Amino acid sequence: MTGARQGPFSSLADMERAHAQKLALCDMLEAIADNLPRTDRLQCLAVAGGLLPLLRGCHRFEEELVFPAFLRREDGSDIVERLKLEHLEDDSAAADLSEVLLAHGHGQPIENPEAFGYMLRALFESMRRHIAFEHDHVLPVVLGLREDDSRKDP
Numbered sequence: 001m002t003g004a005r006q007g008p009f010s011s012l013a014d015m016e017r018a019h020a021q022k023l024a025l026c027d028m029l030e031a032i033a034d035n036l037p038r039t040d041r042l043q044c045l046a047v048a049g050g051l052l053p054l055l056r057g058c059h060r061f062e063e064e065l066v067f068p069a070f071l072r073r074e075d076g077s078d079i080v081e082r083l084k085l086e087h088l089e090d091d092s093a094a095a096d097l098s099e100v101l102l103a104h105g106h107g108q109p110i111e112n113p114e115a116f117g118y119m120l121r122a123l124f125e126s127m128r129r130h131i132a133f134e135h136d137h138v139l140p141v142v143l144g145l146r147e148d149d150s151r152k153d154p
């Protein structure tokens with residue numbers, strides 16, 4: 001692949017790793033939601049610090065390298081537009097959530113645990129769906145490993 005940029009992600013293996021890191025963050029968000037109204041302030045700070053940089057780095061890599069590679073192999077501009085929109089929505093939700101997590105980590109009480117739980121669940125469910133779609137439908141095309149091809153007999 002040409003034009004690899006500087007940054008945390010420079011190959012498809014990195015993208016797989018980034019997906020794994022994002023899924024681990026989803027698990028942490030879910031754990032925070034499941035324990036409400038009890039919270040671990042240090043965990044909130046850790047998640048707040050990692051969430052946005054990871055999401056933005058991963059989204060930039062996908063939009064600059066992965067999606068163009070996908071479009072060279074498949075007529076999927078609608079799919080790419082939808083995935084880019086989901087990136088924007090998740091970035092925005094993650095920015096809002098990070099603010100709340102940061103404030104709480106620094107001592108501010110959670111005023112409305114139910115609303116906070118909803119914010120957490122909305123983000124990690126959206127991220128998991130998005131990652132699953134890219135893993136199942138985008139990466140196989142980029143790698144030249146369509147599902148139907150890979151399941152054929154040897």
Ligand SMILES: [Fe+2]
Nearest residue numbers: 062083130134
């Ligand atoms: Fe993505």
